Amino acid sequence: xxxxxxxxxxxxxxxxxxxxxxxxxxxxxxxxxxxxxxxxxxxxxxxxxxxxxxxxxxxxxxxxxxxxxxxxxxxxx
Amino acid sequence: xxxxxxxxxxxxxxxxxxxxxxxxxxxxxxxxxxxxxxxxxxxxxxxxxxxxxxxxxxxxxxxxxxxxxxxxxxxxxxxxxxxxxxxxxxxxxxxxxxxxxxxxxxxxxxxxxxxxxxxxxxxxxxxxxxxxxxxxxxxxxxxxxxxxxxxxxxx
Numbered sequence: 001x002x003x004x005x006x007x008x009x010x011x012x013x014x015x016x017x018x019x020x021x022x023x024x025x026x027x028x029x030x031x032x033x034x035x036x037x038x039x040x041x042x043x044x045x046x047x048x049x050x051x052x053x054x055x056x057x058x059x060x061x062x063x064x065x066x067x068x069x070x071x072x073x074x075x076x077x
Numbered sequence: 078x079x080x081x082x083x084x085x086x087x088x089x090x091x092x093x094x095x096x097x098x099x100x101x102x103x104x105x106x107x108x109x110x111x112x113x114x115x116x117x118x119x120x121x122x123x124x125x126x127x128x129x130x131x132x133x134x135x136x137x138x139x140x141x142x143x144x145x146x147x148x149x150x151x152x153x154x155x156x157x158x159x160x161x162x163x164x165x166x167x168x169x170x171x172x173x174x175x176x177x178x179x180x181x182x183x184x185x186x187x188x189x190x191x192x193x194x195x196x197x198x199x200x201x202x203x204x205x206x207x208x209x210x211x212x213x214x215x216x217x218x219x220x221x222x223x224x225x226x227x228x229x230x231x232x
Contacts, residue, residue, distance in 0.1 A: 074194065
């Protein structure tokens with residue numbers, strides 16, 4: 001099982017802070033498509049992805065237990 | 078050694094951050110203080126709300142500290158970013174950098190704030206008189222069109 005974390009506009013749009021999903025073996029890109037469709041997150045493609053708190057590319061393959069976070073363009077400072 | 082990079086829910090004391098980098102070898106301490114602005118291109122902000130992916134944000138701030146060490150080996154930096162609701166004039170971020178000579182402290186401080194805006198997972202929501210919105214990329218250089226992180230963000 002994998003936990004997917006949502007932040008900022010994505011969290012608001014989905015109406016929840018996290019999603020539990022069986023994502024082992026899938027790529028970041030595949031997870032993005034699946035979650036984007038299910039929660040109607042049209043802007044998910046703009047987000048970067050972190051796996052276990054490190055940025056990961058779209059072709060990164062997720063393992064069981066990995067924590068995935070979708071990181072919309074940041075605006076700190 | 079005390080912590081040099083963190084996210085907080087509370088008001089930031091500039092003095093405390095400065096003290097963290099103060100040391101005998103330093104001839105300069107540069108501080109950057111990011112505050113909440115009331116008017117942006119004529120539009121009035123009532124207040125802001127910051128959110129962070131806290132554990133990753135602290136990790137990325139520490140990484141930023143290592144980048145500063147690589148570029149300016151004699152520098153010592155501390156960075157604190159606040160989250161939650163902030164009012165106009167409140168302090169959102171404090172960066173303090175001490176170096177033996179002043180030029181490096183300015184450069185490292187500038188580098189730190191630009192990197193925060195590129196790669197530290199913190200978001201700002203503007204609350205205006207007529208609505209609110211999460212603000213996206215402010216560097217106006219990265220749009221992540223393919224969702225791809227910048228190469229240097231991979232560490």
